[in-house]
Amino acid sequence: MDSPATMLGPEVSVIVPVGERQADAVRLHAEYKASLDSLGRDYEIIYVLDGPRREYSDALHGLIERGERITVVSLTRQFGEATALMAGFEHSSGRVIVTLPAYHQIVGDGIGKLVAALGDCDIAVGRRWPRAGSVLERMRRGLFHRLLGWITGVRLNDLGCGARAFSRRVLEEIQLYGDQHRFLAVLAERQGFVVHEVDVAQSKDDRFTGLYGPRDYARGLLDIFTVFFLVRFTKKPLRFFGMVGLTIFGIGSLLVVWLIAEKLLLGQGLAGRPALLLSTLLVVLGLQLFALGLLGELIIFTHARAIKDYQIERVIQFSRPSSQDRAVR
């Protein structure tokens, strides 16, 4: 921040994380640029290359040579889209952040809709609508999002859409990693940001023609599992580990009691009962799970001051005669 030009900076920063799935850089850039120009705001475009992507990098440098104003951030290896987003964010300076996929997912003029929606919310996420796809596909999607809404209490309809617009504060407060970019809206909502879903037209090139394999279903389930923990138990580990641990411990102890009762009442020697092995195993495992929960609580407790579970939006106090907001944030 040395010259006035960089201090002012652009108003909108567009971050495009380039991962496995990518479209022709030149065509995509032209499309995004056309719709960004029509916004009538000062903007910058940051491409984040997630891992070595030689061809894409060459294409981008070609664009730079032709005089396009873009920033290219390259990561040493593939870290995942969320990390790429954070890296791009660190190099951005706009008050409004727009993320766009590196392939044709939405029609360009959706960007304007997203940015305009920021007027009365903190984060606007795209929802591809109307959307192509078979009945089965629609059902799968509906089920996934309903399950997610039930678990997190945030009902969204298209987590897979990479087009989002949000104010800078969102990423300043939320640290993303791994695959969490898909849950940015969910996590933001949990932090108290206002989230809106905006219908954007789906690009013709986004048609998915294949069938989803078991791997995609497994991935969806894993996603739900991740969010479940992020949202429910990151601050209360014992509520989870304790529940599971005590259940296992309870089953094990019931078995032990039953075996001992049989020995005392029926005289059946414990030495000949393989069930004894099973029951001790359950008791010990249950206790260990509980102990893990305690360890988790210890982590939370010793870091409680660093991980606040609230965000103050602002502090308002008026000094005596003047009517000035002494805003902290």
Add this chain to the structure above:
Amino acid sequence: MTESSPQPELSVIVPFYNEEDNIVRMHAAIIGALEPLGTSFEMVFVDDGSRDRTLERAIDLARSDSRVRVVKFRRNYGQTPAMAAGIEQAHGKVLVTMDGDLQNDPADIGHFLAKIEEGNDIVVGWRHNRQDKLVSRKIPSRIANWLIGRVTGVPIKDNGCSLKAYRAALIKQIPLYSEMHRFIPAMASIAGPRIAEIKVRHHARQFGKSKYGLSRIYKVLLDLMVIKTVASFTSRPLLWFTLLALPLLLLGLFAIGYSLAGWLEAPGPLPLPIAGSGVILFVGGLIMVCSGVLGELIYKLGDLREHQFARLTQKVRSADRG
């Protein structure tokens, strides 16, 4: 943040959630109670993401009274975060927390200050003539209080009463998270404070409606388990986990010894179920001791230091007597 006024003696922290009918009355009641005392004070009003006109009213109050500081949450977080934020933003030497629903009477604050001046670090209110429903509120609360007292070793008759006073230097060191506002005295016991309890008036709700129900008992029980472990064993996790592992280790050794003794008497194949159970128990115990070692590591790397509390109480006491 620029400090406009010197540190006030007292901060009154009131969280509000949808209390547009009560906030102005609360403000008037606090002023009516505190101005005659002649101490300097400030009010920290925490708006816990209200959806009615609470925030507008609070800002109006702040505009006309520079002693009011309004802390705005972006959404509703609940009572503990609201209290924690209020405590974080308060500048006073003594902090008083109370409910925003007018069930506590600000007129009691004077008694709390007197108790703090006597040398107590925490003063807890006791709603001895509680104006609530018997079955759904009073009886569960009495059981919970008894249980909390038994488990934490801090016998307080009414943990649920929000009207409490703290020495700021002490309470600002206590981590408050989850739903711990009910256990602040127990949490604070890691700092070894002097706790006093005094009777307070309690009014029935006049405006707005009550926001609690029976469902919280379950959470209280779980939180109680957490509090017991963190409040009494944080600084020595290895000891705590070894204590937990001891029965496993002993039982395992006993089972192994028993089967070996049988084998010495009559050599032959070891009785697998008993010897195997012994090994499982023993190894399970060992793993738990290892968890304790991990716990030591976590505590060492955490930002919570017990000697901070020790130094802190000393400082408080000497400043008092001096």
